[in-house]
Amino acid sequence: MDKFFNSTFDALTQVVPGSCFIGILYLFDPDIHNADDLLAQLSTINLGSAAFLVFVSYVIGFALGPVGRFLYTRLGFRLWPMKPQPCKAGITVSEKYVLVRQYSPANFKYIEIWNMFCNLSHNLGVVALFLLVASLYRIFILGYFNLALFGLAAGAVVLFLIFLHRAVVFRTWALNDLNATVDLVMQSGKGKD
Numbered sequence: 001m002d003k004f005f006n007s008t009f010d011a012l013t014q015v016v017p018g019s020c021f022i023g024i025l026y027l028f029d030p031d032i033h034n035a036d037d038l039l040a041q042l043s044t045i046n047l048g049s050a051a052f053l054v055f056v057s058y059v060i061g062f063a064l065g066p067v068g069r070f071l072y073t074r075l076g077f078r079l080w081p082m083k084p085q086p087c088k089a090g091i092t093v094s095e096k097y098v099l100v101r102q103y104s105p106a107n108f109k110y111i112e113i114w115n116m117f118c119n120l121s122h123n124l125g126v127v128a129l130f131l132l133v134a135s136l137y138r139i140f141i142l143g144y145f146n147l148a149l150f151g152l153a154a155g156a157v158v159l160f161l162i163f164l165h166r167a168v169v170f171r172t173w174a175l176n177d178l179n180a181t182v183d184l185v186m187q188s189g190k191g192k193d
Contacts, residue, residue: 009113009116010116011058012120013061013116013117013119013120013123014057014058014061014062014065014123015054015057015058015061016057016061016120016123016124017060017061017064017120017123017124017126017127018056018057018058018059018060018061018062018064019053019054019057019061020124020127021057021060021061021064021127021130022053022056022057022060024127024130024131024134025134026038026041027131027134027135027137027138028134028137028138029041030142033144061123064123064126064127065119065122065123067126068119068121068122068123068125068126068167069122071122071125071126071129071164072118072121072122072125072164072167072168072171075164076122076164076165076167076168077168079161079164079165079168080165080168080169082168082169082172083172084172084175084176084179085175085176085179085180086179087178087179087182087183088183088186089182089183089186091182093178096178096179096182097178099181099182099185099186099190100178100181100182100185103185103188103190104181104184104185107177107181108181110177111174111177111178111181114170114171114173114174114177115170115171115174117166117170118166118167118170118171118174121163121164121166121167121170122163122164122167124159124163125159125160125163125164125167128156128157128159128160128163129156129160131152131153131155131156131159132153132156132157132160135149135150135152135153135156136153139153
């Protein structure tokens with residue numbers, strides 16, 4: 001059951017941001033003037049199209065990953081400088097994951113959960129930036145000057161900062177758990193063989 005949950009949750013960390021990204025594409029359509037127009041467009045989607053959109057959402061979410069990772073490592077850690085606890089073992093990150101997978105599978109599960117949350121957060125951060133671009137496009141290029149779109153643009157900036165911060169927090173938690181677990185494994189003498 002744990003494997004099913006982890007693989008499903010991992011897929012959702014790609015599908016949810018990808019679906020949001022696809023939904024934001026509708027803001028670029030000049031024929032959509034309000035939520036009723038959007039709902040009318042969405043009602044034309046059949047089951048086959050929906051399944052295809054889920055697949056495309058996964059691919060888009062997967063493609064957002066490197067952009068989100070770049071943003072939270074380059075910008076996020078500068079805005080919120082969190083330092084993970086150091087590891088006394090002095091080994092590479094790959095070696096750390098091998099040790100934890102081998103000698104502490106329960107901790108490995110939690111580390112991977114933090115990494116999945118980090119992935120979801122930074123992917124949603126990229127989606128928030130895309131929402132900002134789409135809102136500004138709708139305001140300044142399509143000429144829809146209204147308070148709701150300005151609010152949407154401002155909300156996108158706030159969401160971007162929130163998601164970026166959460167990515168930094170979750171990555172720090174993952175690294176802290178990884179380093180602490182490696183230190184415990186090494187102290188127990190298991191990782192020395």
